[in-house]
Structures are given as C-alpha cells and as structure tokens.
Amino acid sequence: MGDMTETKGVSSQDPIRLYTQALNSYTEKVAAALALKGMPFARVVSEEPEDVQRWSPIARTLPVLEIDGRRKSDSIKIVKWLDELHPNPPLFSGDPRIAEAQRHLAEWSDDSFTWSWNRWRTARYP
Numbered sequence: 630m631g632d633m634t635e636t637k638g639v640s641s642q643d644p645i646r647l648y649t650q651a652l653n654s655y656t657e658k659v660a661a662a663l664a665l666k667g668m669p670f671a672r673v674v675s676e677e678p679e680d681v682q683r684w685s686p687i688a689r690t691l692p693v694l695e696i697d698g699r700r701k702s703d704s705i706k707i708v709k710w711l712d713e714l715h716p717n718p719p720l721f722s723g724d725p726r727i728a729e730a731q732r733h734l735a736e737w738s739d740d741s742f743t744w745s746w747n748r749w750r751t752a753r754y755p
C-alpha cells in the first residue's frame with residue numbers, strides 16, 4: 630500500500646502526494662504552501678492506524694509529502710523543502726535572519742498552540 634503504484638485512490642499520474650489523516654492542522658500548512666506555489670497534489674487520507682508507520686516509518690507522524698517518489702515528514706521541513714525545489718513564490722523572507730525567525734515562530738506555534746489544539750480535539754472528538 631505504501632508503494633507508489635499501489636496506493637488506494639491515487640494514480641501514477643499524481644507525482645505529488647500528501648499523506649495525512651483527516652483533520653490534521655499540520656497538513657493544512659503544507660497544503661496551503663503547495664497551493665501558493667501552484668503545485669497540484671493528491672491528498673491520500675489514512676484509513677487505518679498502520680498507515681502512519683507505513684508512510685512515515687522514521688518520524689511516525691503525518692503529514693508526509695512525496696514528490697517523484699521522495700518522501701519528507703515534518704511540516705516545517707516539508708515547507709523548507711518546497712522552497713528549495715520551487716523558490717517562487719518564496720514562503721520565507723529573503724533575509725536569512727528574518728527567515729530563521731519565521732521558521733522558529735512556526736515551530737513554536739506547532740509545538741505549543743497546535744499541539745494543545747490537537748490534544749483538545751482528539752479528547753473531544755476521539
């Protein structure tokens with residue numbers, strides 16, 4: 630199922646795939662970045678708990694973005710990767726110090742606000 634050609638609901642015509650669960654706010658950040666850069670993608674939504682380990686065997690988190698068979702996990706790393714692959718339009722400032730501050734702010738938001746929101750959501754809507 631983790632194989633490119635065997636993933637349910639996705640064809641080999643979809644070179645960019647965003648593996649996720651439903652209601653994953655980290656995924657929406659990546660989806661927004663892809664949309665801003667005009668990169669069409671297929672969303673592959675997990676249907677069973679084993680999908681996380683299959684799609685993300687090292688980080689064991691979703692989202693995972695796959696481009697031409699290469700996969701990356703962690704939304705901030707994915708967004709940085711997108712900027713490397715397709716610099717325009719840029720997602721971070723051209724000033725390296727400001728870009729670093731922007732990435733730190735996004736990481737802080739992920740580790741505090743988004744983390745707390747996810748805890749609340751999964752407790753409220755298991």
Ligand SMILES: N[C@@H](CCC(=O)N[C@@H](CS)C(=O)NCC(=O)O)C(=O)O
Pocket residue numbers: 653654655681689690691692702703704705739747
């Ligand atoms: N820092 C990661 C956090 C991703 C994350 O924590 N994802 C959660 C879902 S919101 C996850 O995959 N948990 C493992 C699981 O559900 O089994 C990112 O930004 O992508």
